[in-house]
Amino acid sequence: MLAHPFEASLLGRSAWRFTRQHRWQSSLTFIGVMLGVCMVVAVDLANSSARRAFELSLATVTGPITHQIIGGPGGISASVYTGLRTELGLRASAPLVTGQVSIAGQPFTLMGTDPFSESTLERFSLGLTGNGLSQALLSDDAVMLAARAAYKLNLRVDQQFDIRAAGRNLPVTLAGIFPSDNPAATESLLFADIAVAERLLNRLGRLDRIDLILDSNDRIKLQEWLPADLQLVESEARNESLQQMTDAFHINLTAMSLLALLVAALLIYNTVTLSVLQRRKTLGIYRSLGVTGREIFALILSESMLLSLLASIAGVLLGLLLGQFLVQLVTRTVNDLFFTLHVTAFLIDPFSLVKGLSLGLGFTMLAATPAAFEATRSPPVSVQQRSALEQRWRGRVPMLLVAGVVMLLLGALLVRSEQGSLLEGFIALTLMVLGFCLMVPALVMLLTRALLILFAPFLTGTARMSVRGISAGISRTGMAVAALTVAVSVTIGVGVMISSFRHTVVTWLEQSINGDVYVSRVERFDGGLTPDLVDHLQRLPGVALTTTNRIVNVETEYGPMRVLAMTRSQGDKRMPIKEGVADAAELFERGRGVFVSEPLAYHQQLESGGEISVYTDKGAHRFAILGVFYDYTSSRGVIRLHRDLYRQWWDDDSITGLTLYRSTATGQEDLLGRVRDTLQSQGSQWRAASNREIRQVILDIFDRTFLITHVLRMLAVLVAFVGVLSALMALQLERLREFAILRATGMTPWQIACMVLGQTGLMGMFAGLLALPLGLLMAEILIEVINRRAFGWSMQHLVPAGVLTEALFVSLAAALLAGAYPAFKASSSLPAQALREE
Amino acid sequence: MRAARLLMPILLLTACSERAAEPVALNLTDILGGSDVEGFERAYQPREFHFPKDHAAHPGFRNEWWYFTGNVADPQGSRYGYQVTFFRTAISPMARSGESSWAVRDLWMAHAAVTDINGRRHHASQRFSRANPGLAGASINPLRVWLDDWQLTANAPDFQDSDSQNSDPGSTSSQKGPQNQYPQNTDSPIKEFPWHLNIRDEDFSLQLSLIALKAPVLHGDQGLSQKSTTRGNASYYYSYSRLDTAGQLCLQGSCTAVAGLSWFDREWSTSSLDAEQSGWDWFSLQFDSGEELMYYQLLDLAGQADSNSSGSWIDRQGRRRAVARSEIELEVLSEWQSQAGQLYPVRWRMDYLPDAKSWVVQAAVQDQLMDLAIRYWEGAVEVYDTQSMRLVGRGYLEMTRSM
């Protein structure tokens, strides 16, 4: 090589000049790769941040403990803790009273701790000494914040401020600020002495949790001693079961970002192939001059790798920006669906960046290798024949078709089993997408032939030339259309999935939220309605019927779960049933068993006729499962039972919510007004809402959940658009010389422009059309396989016309835009000039 | 006199765990001295004692402790010393407002130690807790002093003195002197006993039954023990100077039956030390002859014994004779240096001038440092006759030094 290794070789210089000459092509590829990598990095960062937040949230609120004692809805009596220490001598134990509060509108988790117990656990050391400690212990309103939280809230020690807790505004005093090894983890925690927390949360005498460090002897001793209504759980197992719930969600997002990268990879494949074809002659000259195949392979590959490296770096940087935005969406979804995170920091995981870079480079390597290999087979210039190349390609088309069909079938086989893993689902999805991709050239040939035959009488010479141009240059057009098809289909698949899901939820809401007025406490888990109030409301004029419900979180054999105890099932109108035993509704009324929600049934493989073990106030009890109901409020699971059955097992007669049905003569607004008037006279802690408002709230949560999916979809649309643009534009720019000849032989600039636009438009159309079946197939897999396996939700299918037209529009618009510049250039330049250009 | 450690609970929360006790450079007088005593009762004058009522807590005073020390031996003749202490300190004179069962007023600390004299090893451990809800406390009917599962209990029904039936717990109106409530004969156990001391820790455990062989002794002026010249810097202080002790002692998993003698101190106060006082040496000696001597010397900033040093001589019948500072001569014969560099006298010559007695008091093991949240030396000692160098008794020695 050269004496100066840093100076580009002549081959490299030539490649660089080529890239520069084809800067449209190069920069669009650059953008495609950049966007793909950006999505992967952003999603990965968001995921890892959210996951880390989850871990930290759990770790900071649990600490080094091994076990937890969890109470029923009423919490744990303090005397249990006393017994634990004085009778069993379990010193490594700490009582906790916790709840959600807000400071200046920001959510905080209030941790009511006993500093003495915490010091034994070596946890939550707040660095209190002397007066600070005395104050924390003695004053009724002393709270402690992490240094960073105090700084952000602009609070100083001894300063008074208000917190909102249990529906009230309460003045507190900042008694201390503690430093934290992990600021992110403690930023949303508010500490107070347990006695203060009890008062602030209005929860006297009841602990939420007792945290323990136990060895096996202690565990056995404790289990024998523990009252039946309390449950000892392994904290790690509990944390894990909480974490697993969100894993599926994260995997789902990752898969979507990878799908975008796949589209980007197809783009790379497309451009690299094109650039090889464009340089066929130059490569032939190289061959004649004695450049070996190996050298050409290295040249082409390093060229794409360099481009991809730059694009990937740009993608990583862009991903860092986008990630900050996405992490908020992800965290919010996790909050809505799974677990309240008090950590929201954006944590840059270097591994995510490395992953983005290497995925970008890896995909490029994979995508460029076939083209680079193809390049080594470029014959020396003296024996080159263009037609031979096309012929070879045409010979391959049937082979590709067969391979594609085989991959499609393999994918179909993989998703057939009902209980496959999520990973299998994704592999199947990838197989089917690639399989379809391979079929595209054949389908394009078929489509052009059909077009020529069907529209033969209407086609002008120019038009015919446009159409034939596509099949004649199938080596270039086939893969371009394939890449576009996949890109566009992703937008269809995800779009259909979201619409179907939303439609399902809306339908479900219509069915299940059918009362007229709903009354509940403002703070969700804070006590409930008083019997007086319930009685009063029931007697309001215009109330035809009332039902009550009680919502509590309980421990089950599958981790913490929401239990909904209700009166009257309204002939089950309120509970859309998926499946059930015979007379399920009647048995439910008679308290013979429970219903489980669909996600719970799916994940734990429960069905009617089975049983589920729930920890009640009277100890663990196995409830018969009468049926499975549709539910989209929790991915973790919900158990429904009749209030009578609940009262039988829990010493809790609170009512969380009341549903009022109006008599036919009463207007909904009238009743709502009457209820609100009544509530007003009772204080401010009550809230009434119409069914419409409730539905809106749930839909808002739903939309928030899928906002990130929407964002990713829009990005995929962008990548697809760039893909169509780059592929088709490059294709046409390459033909400028050909156009010049046509101009020279007498075609008008207008005719040339029409031909170019016609051809790109047609290819865009093909891509859009072919994307329809692939997109619908993708939606089917996303709905029936991926989301089902991830969340356990079943959905009705809805194919919104908007999504389909959008897909067609995107591909057509991008295609026409892609044709515009070459058409302009071809029609405006002098033929002689173009002809002179080698 | 064993005042100092009361502020430890407060220190505790300086984040570090119990294991990592920092050398405590506290000014003991801050807590035991005169500051911040508003709202608490003070020990101004002698009071009447009522038993067992006075075994329970005196929440009107800020600091209070229940203090057991003892020398025991197993059937093979291996000797052990032990110490168990429950400390109470109030961080506020008022009961905390609010209905929370966790409301804090009193903080508790407990220390326990075992000296394996033959093995020359000293084991010590400590616990802390808030009092509520029922995590630590001291009550009678039945007697119970506890912190977690470290407990002192009496399983026999409490001894009821004749007037406690009709006097409420706060009352001090009894007409009888305390000594009169108890049989003078050391052979007949006092009714409220036996007491049970139950201590379990990782390294050691103690299960001891204690039976008082003598009536309680009121130190100082009828139980008012003046600690410095400032009025009110005093405590109420009584002892059971001789308790027959038997039970089981376990050290690192191996258990043995033990028997011997114990000493029980009870003291409560709100303030006791002056700013000029820096520590003390406290002796509780039990002679084979059936007599006991309690003597403490308070040290000024220069390390010299000050005039408030005093003690009690208890004869075989349990009668007390006050011991004044001028009646005791103490000379340090040798010292032991802790890792932190503090010197502790571990061999003393003690002359009791009224009876012209002279002893050598010597630590059974040199290192009996209580290296806990607050550091002090507390350990078993052997008492030799200076003339014959014959072993004439055993006891406990406590030394505090503010560094």
Next chain:
Amino acid sequence: MPGPFIQIDQLHRTYREGDQSQPVLRGASLTIQVGEMVALLGRSGSGKSTLLNVISGIDRVDSGTVMVDGVDLTKLSERDNTLFRRRHIGFIYQFFNLVPTLTAAENIALVLELNRCSRAEIEEKTDHLLRAIDLAAQGDRFPDQLAGGEQQRVAIARALVHSPKLVLADEVTGNLDAETGQRVLALLKDLTVRNRTTLVLVTHSLAVAQSADRIVTLEDGLLAERQGHFAW
């Protein structure tokens, strides 16, 4: 020892496309000495270019041997064939076939770079040849900025710059006007003769062929020495 530099023996080559097969060489044999300039004369489609490709190892034969400088090219692997070509053969084409993204000088230098020449050597030889083809001032022009004759001169320089033992020229004047053709031909001849480079010149023009030492004709897939006059 001046043995035969090129020895072609009984070459057979048939192109097949679909059902049709077209025999191009049917037992062609030829011997060329070192430093000889041989013109290969034949009609369009007679297989002249095929023969040239075979001699340079670019195309394969069905049977027969091609010995160049004692090496049987038909026995070499694809890679060795390429490396042999890189070192020992120079190519000149009718359509110049310059690399469009390299300047004239770079096109010439490329061959030297491929042969791992030192930077100084590359510069020196490139300059030398640019002067020899009288294009010293146009060295940094791109091919599309050069006239046809200039391009062909660059191509000649590129073919000769690494002092190959053999130069193969395919209708080098075919794309040039008569006068330019003459000048290019003269240059080519001048440069090869100076280095005793063996030159095989493919042409359909007798006028061009006559400037060679020897004329060989290709007809019906067979080679024959041209004797006497031959009218096309």
